[in-house]
Amino acid sequence: MGMTxxxxxxxxxxxxESVAAGELVNARLDLVMGSDVTTPIAIQEMEKHHLNSVFNPEKIVxxxxxxxxxKDIQAAKNCALVRKFAQKMGIRNFYDGGHMGIEHALLPEQGFVAxxxxxxxxxxxxxxYGALGAFSTGIGSTDMAAGMYAGKNWFKVPSAIRVNLTGKFRPFVSGKDVILHLIGLIGVDGARYQSIEFSGDALPFVSIDDxxxxxxxxxxxGAKNGIFPVDxxxxxxxxxxxSRDYEPVYADEDAEYSRVVEIELSKLEPLVAAPHLPSNVNAAANYAGLHIDQVVIGCCTNGHISxxxxxxQILRGKHVASHVRCIIIPATPQIYLQAMQEGLLECFVRAGATVSMPTCGPCNxxxxxxxxxGERCVSTTNRNFVGRMGTKDSEIYLASPAxxxxxxxxxVIAIPSEV
Structure with missing residues (x-):
């Protein structure tokens, strides 16, 4: 049997030579990443077990x-702890202050992923990072501690779902609509501990940002990872x-998948995930006219230059509704500078939006x-759980930048029209 x-x-x-779905394996790591929220716990775990070194300081970010x-005293203490740890361990890939971007945009941009x-x-x-043909997955702080020390972690090899993309996007439909459609179709646990592998003749028309x-x-x-083939x-x-050498992998023709999902891009329309699950997906048109208080465009999901x-394109020459707070969050300093050079930041400010420094900010x-x-937000972020962005009775509607x-x-929630 072939492999995914x-x-x-x-x-x-x-x-x-090969592994099969369901096997437990101990795998070598190419990179370990942590944030100001998760790294302090990993540091505490290392200290508790007297682990006084890391496997390779160049492979930790x-x-x-x-x-x-x-944002407050505790946040300052957390960053100070991580800063001290990085200095002690010789970890040069420490991003803070004006060098800091949102991790999931920053790492690919800076060449940490191949x-x-x-x-x-x-x-x-x-x-x-699966967008670049890598296997990448989230883990807990204890596993991060083990990974930083040993350069290995154990995994259960996931089975896989293949998602076949065909056709081309219509105007103002994008990658956000693809993933909302998929989550709405299979549910928040539809890919539990599985790999979602994308394929199809539409791939040349799906941008890297999408x-x-x-x-x-x-x-x-619920997926363990998502991954696109290298093209x-x-x-x-x-x-x-x-600049380093890398080896792309491609699924074998006889690779086994638990299911195959077909998505025709030209049939997609602008979508919205209503509270309080990313799977509560419907056409944006179904919510048109619903009063909103805030809009967030950016963060790790949709803070790229495109x-x-x-x-x-939509905001230029117009103005944000007087009762709406519109917050734009470029994902990295490089994206921020590019947006500045292209005049996008001026466009946002003149439209009455607030442009933030790169940060996860309101997303969590x-x-x-x-x-x-009671406030309601349309957001390009990735989760709309109860209380995710504020009080428990606030609401988040996930959508594309358009x-x-x-x-x-x-x-109010509105459908973009071609400009």
Whole structure:
């Protein structure tokens, strides 16, 4: 029996010819990532077990992004602890202050991810990096501690779902609509501990930013990881970012999948995931006219330059509704600078939006846009759980940058029209 992309990556990192779904394996790691929220716990675990070294300081990346710039005293203490640990262990890949970006956009941008690699991160949306043909998955802080020390972790090899993408996007439909459609179709546990592997003749028309968005939310279907095959789109993004040798993997023709899902891109329309699950998906048109108080465009799911361009296309020359707070969050300093050079930031400010520094901010109720009682937000982030962005009776409607921008102008959930 042939292997899937994910199984091939595991086989390589275990030094074996093949692995099968359900096997427990101890695999070599190419990279370990942690944030200001998860790394302090990993440090405590290392100290508790007297682990005074890391396997390779060049293969650890620490990003202060969740509650940074420090939102309160505890956040400051957490960052200080991680900063001290990085200095002690010789970890140079420490991102803070003006160098800090949102980890899941920053790591690919800075060349830390290459095809065929195996990466863990103490954050559930680490599965983002599968857009580049890598296996990446979120783990807990204890596993992060073990990974930093030993350079290995144990895994159960996942079975896989194949998602076949065909056709081309219609205007103002994007990768966010692909993943919302998929989650709505199979549910938040429809891919539990499975790999979601994307294929199909539509891939040349799916941008790298859309692939990041799709893989970012694979976890919202319960998946262990999401992964795209390496093609010209991937290679173009990697050019100038990754200079080391890498080995792309491709699924065998006789690879076994638990199911195959067909998605015709031209049949998709702008979608919304209503409270309080990412699987509560319907056409955005079904919610048109629903009053909103806030819009968030950005973060790790949709804070890439193409996302900001799409939002600017809709907002340019217009003004956000007077009762709406519109917050734009570029995912990295590089994206921020590019948006500045292209005039996107000026467009946002003139439209009455607030442009934030790169940070996770409101996505997990941290800062820069926490919701009050009864408030409703259209957000390009990845989760709309109860209390995720503020009080327990606030509401989050997940959507694409296009729907979010159109809604910011209207003051109600709105469908973008071609400009």
């Amino acid at each position: 992309m994910t199984q091939k990556i595991f086989a390589k990192h275990c030094g074996r 620490l990003v202060m992004d969740h509650f940074a710039p420090n 095809p065929g690699e195996l990466i863990i991160g103490a954050d559930s949306h680490t599965c983002t 692939r990041f968005t799709v893989c970012n939310m694979a976890i919202e279907a 010209e789109v991937t290679k173009e993004y990697l050019s100038g970012r990754v 996302d900001l361009r799409q939002a600017a 109720g941290g800062h820069v846009g926490v919701l009050a009682d 729907v979010a921008a159109a809604s910011a102008l209207s003051g």
